[in-house]
Each structure stands twice: as structure tokens, then as C-alpha cells.
Amino acid sequence: EVQLVESGGGLVKPGGSVRLSCVASGFGFDYTWMNWVRQGPGKGLEWVGRIRSKREGRTADYTAPVKGRFTISRDDSKNTVFLQMDGLKSEDTAVYYCMTVLSNCSGAVCYRYDYWGQGALVTVSS
Amino acid sequence: IAMTQSPVTLSVSPGESATLSCRVSQSVDTDLAWHQQKPGQSPRLLIYRASTRATGIPARFSGSGSGTEFTLTISSLQSDDFAIYYCQQYRTWPLTFGAGTKLEIK
Numbered sequence: 001e002v003q004l005v006e007s008g009g010g011l012v013k014p015g016g017s018v019r020l021s022c023v024a025s026g027f028g029f030d031y032t033w034m035n036w037v038r039q040g041p042g043k044g045l046e047w048v049g050r051i052r053s054k055r056e057g058r059t060a061d062y063t064a065p066v067k068g069r070f071t072i073s074r075d076d077s078k079n080t081v082f083l084q085m086d087g088l089k090s091e092d093t094a095v096y097y098c099m100t101v102l103s104n105c106s107g108a109v110c111y112r113y114d115y116w117g118q119g120a121l122v123t124v125s126s
Numbered sequence: 127i128a129m130t131q132s133p134v135t136l137s138v139s140p141g142e143s144a145t146l147s148c149r150v151s152q153s154v155d156t157d158l159a160w161h162q163q164k165p166g167q168s169p170r171l172l173i174y175r176a177s178t179r180a181t182g183i184p185a186r187f188s189g190s191g192s193g194t195e196f197t198l199t200i201s202s203l204q205s206d207d208f209a210i211y212y213c214q215q216y217r218t219w220p221l222t223f224g225a226g227t228k229l230e231i232k
Binding site: 044045046047050061062063064097099111112113114116117118119 | 159161163168169170171174175178180181212214219220221222223224225226
């Protein structure tokens with residue numbers, strides 16, 4: 001069974017930092033891209049960033065509002081992906097979800113499976 | 127890529143059908159997914175590749191469209207279907223979601 005479990009959220013002051021962790025199980029973490037998606041209070045979903053697998057250099061992409069402030073990394077030995085958030089602003093207040101997209105192919109047909117964690121609340125307030 | 131969903135809120139009676147729209151600012155071919163989210167829950171994938179139902183999704187959910195215009199149709203609405211629905215393109219980074227359509231009971 002695929003599971004994604006986030007931890008590390010909480011109340012942070014503007015300008016502060018917090019690191020979220022997401023422990024994965026039930027699939028081949030090493031070769032899977034991992035994503036972070038956030039949802040502000042009463043708002044829609046926003047893709048934060050993604051990190052490629054080791055085979056693809058563990059490089060990461062970020063959405064413009066967080067670029068230069070957020071860093072995604074991974075520890076494949078611990079099946080864990082991290083979201084380091086620095087220079088936090090009030091508009092970063094959100095539930096942060098760890099998620100991944102898996103593909104299972106049978107012949108020429110591939111099936112997509114999305115898995116989400118339960119979310120970690122980060123509140124940026126003085 | 128900007129995503130525009132309409133309507134913002136849709137009121138429908140159980141047993142009826144609902145049609146939700148998603149317009150994309152530039153062509154994504156069929157690289158579009160639909161997600162359902164209920165209060166306090168993580169999103170759930172319903173449709174990918176514009177029209178392919180995800181595993182375990184009932185046949186009353188159907189997706190159509192390509193390029194810039196997409197539709198999610200839910201037939202014979204059940205009480206469990208009242209939720210917020212998001213379209214999402216995965217053609218180009220950054221991946222983007224629409225603002226959502228809230229489907230509520232009439």
C-alpha cells in the first residue's frame with residue numbers, strides 16, 4: 001500500500017523558516033519524482049515544486065512565487081522528501097501536500113495513479 | 127498556462143447530471159486531469175489524459191475535450207459527489223490547477 005506521511009508543520013513568524021518532511025512507502029521511491037502542492041485557507045491548489053529521481057540528477061523545479069526561497073531535496077536511503085521553506089511570508093500560509101504520480105504500464109496502455117499525503121499545515125503569522 | 131473553470135458554483139439535485147468546464151490558455155493536447163476534493167481531505171484523481179477514468183472511479187464520471195476546452199460530466203449525481211472539482215494541466219511546467227468548481231446540492 002502506498003503511503004505518504006508529512007510532518008513538520010506549525011506556526012512560523014514572517015521571515016522565518018520551516019522544513020517539512022514526507023516519508024514514503026509502498027513503491028520504488030528511488031526512481032520516482034516527488035511533488036509538493038499547497039492549498040491556502042479556503043483557496044485552490046497550487047503546485048509548489050517537484051524533484052526528479054537520482055537517475056535524473058535529483059534536480060528540482062519550483063513555481064515562481066517560491067523560487068529562491070523554497071528548496072526541495074530527497075534522501076533516498078530514508079524514502080524521504082523534504083521541503084525547506086525560508087523567508088516565509090503570510091501568503092505562504094497553507095496546507096502543504098506531498099504527492100506523487102505513479103504509472104503502471106501493461107503493453108501499450110499505461111495507467112496513472114496519484115497519491116497524496118494527508119497534508120501539513122504551515123501558518124505564517126506574527 | 128492559465129486555467130479557467132466554470133461555473134464557480136453549480137447547484138444540482140441528486141440524480142441529475144452536472145457538466146463542469148475547464149478552459150486552458152494554450153493547447154495542452156490531452157494532458158489534462160480532473161481531481162475531486164472533499165472538505166478536510168486530500169484531492170483524489172478522477173480523470174487523466176482528458177478522458178481516462180482513474181482506477182476505481184465510477185463510470186458516471188466522464189471527461190472529454192482536447193486542446194483548450196475540456197468538460198467533466200457527472201451523471202446520476204449521488205450525495206457523495208458533492209465536492210470541489212479541479213482541472214489540472216500537466217503539459218508544461220509549472221503544472222497548474224484551475225480555481226475549482228464547487229458542486230453543491232440543490
